[in-house]
Amino acid sequence: MAMQRPTRLPMEVEEQTEGDLGSKRMIVNFGPQHPATHGTLRAIMELEGEIIRSMDLEIGYLHSGFEKISEHRTYNQTVTVSDRMNYLSPLCNNVGLSCAIEKMMGITVTPRCAAIRVVLYELSRVADHILSVGLQAMDLGAFSVMLWAFIEREKLYDIFEAVTGARLTTSYTRVGGVMRDVPADFIPMVKAFIDAGRKTTREMEGMLNTNRIFVDRCKGVNWISKEDAISYGLTGPMLRACGVPHDLRRLQPYLGYEKLKFDVITEPGGDVWARYRVRVREIYESLDIIEQVLADFPEGPVNVDMPEVIIPTKTALNNPGGGMEGLIYHFKNYMFGHGMKPAAGEVYMGTEAPNGELGYFLVSDGTQKPWRWRVRGPSFYNYQAFPQMCLGQSLSDVVSGLSSLNIIAGELDR
């Protein structure tokens, strides 16, 4: 199928004459405030009867200036901005940002830190996928599935709260490490969740897989071809649902993913159903990855031993003798003009977030603050392929399609 660029149509409703109802084209506005958009998005559609003939997207309703704000923060402070961009899996954004800064500065994190990050990353993927499947079901009428998904997500958020101290605004990672070590009961807590999570996912799957309404409204809906998906730059479950085994965890491993055994899930369909299947199967896959990491959870320090990047622990400060040096590094870390300064240059680091490739592009001018802090949010790329998927389909399929994209408006607008 050739690429079709949807264009903006003049916003006028054609005059309708009696007896001519529905034969003329009609313009319908979807969003920006609509329960099914799961965020503030706007789509302007031209309909012929029920069939969508053209569609135009408008974004910017949730523009918060995240990138600009971050350019006025020091590198470690920007982590607080990153978790606000994605309200379904903030820890993935935290980890992605820290990995990018570490790549820029040539830091390798300790094995324990990498293990903690991988576990939290995969838990966030589960939280994201489980809720997005639940919301997809809710949009198609199965409300209770969403509530079950929510119960599971609450358990996950309890784990995040125990580890990071906040449920959503986690701000957990730091350059070269994490904010603090995980609590003593972290491993039993996660293990308990793995069992519960598997069970609930199986339940949800059991409810949806043979539910005729759900299946009929998913199969063949919002289809996109492999070639179009690649040329639009789709990543993550969207691309894997077109049968392309593209997964950055496999292709450019980071944080020790090369040592873990997991399958890159693909489905051949390219439609809403295939995306649903990819997400559900990835939940199991993520839980398997977590089990592997927990089976061999490394001991040792969580932070790298670089006092110019990581502040020394408080006990080192109060310790007489070794205390003065620690105190100097502590002060230098925070004083203007003395803190952590990556050498001038630029870096791009992509990680496989639940929705696709989450990339951070940072430009340093050799000061404490990034000169440019740019995010490649997967939602932005996934959303621009949306008109292509909707053309020729009926209006009601817009809803199931949009929930299968799992757009995070905060990341889309930044």
Next chain:
Amino acid sequence: MANDDRVGSRDVEPKGFLAKTLMKLYVPSVLSGMKKTMEYMIRPKATLQYPEVKRVTRKGYRGEHRLKQDEQGRMKCVACFMCQTACPAECIEITAGPSPWPDRDKAPVQFRIDMMKCIYCGMCEEACPCDAIELTETYTQVSTSREEKIYDINRLLSN
């Protein structure tokens, strides 16, 4: 609409004539859905009756701030401004003055945190070299005006 290249994976499709017919009838899925709902009805509740039952947060939760005091009841803060520098939300405002105690030079005269701007990131706690400020487990904040949300030194000490 479903031409063959558009249909998704077939691994979960019912096999055999009987199973396919049952799926088309929709009755088995309704029944199994009802069964699941009944099951959830007798499971423990996932919700809390909030104002009556309060959620207990774990130690390490990042809630309201507290300025710590030492054993003699003197505040530990030495007005070094580290927390103010580290704060990404720029919500701490310190006024320093001479210290009434001989073992340090400075002490804060006023220490204000704008709780409406604060994002509870805990970076002030991390930055403090004297362990003088910490985030408590209090997550409820009630006030009737904006002025009340700017916590001053007395409020922070008594937290």
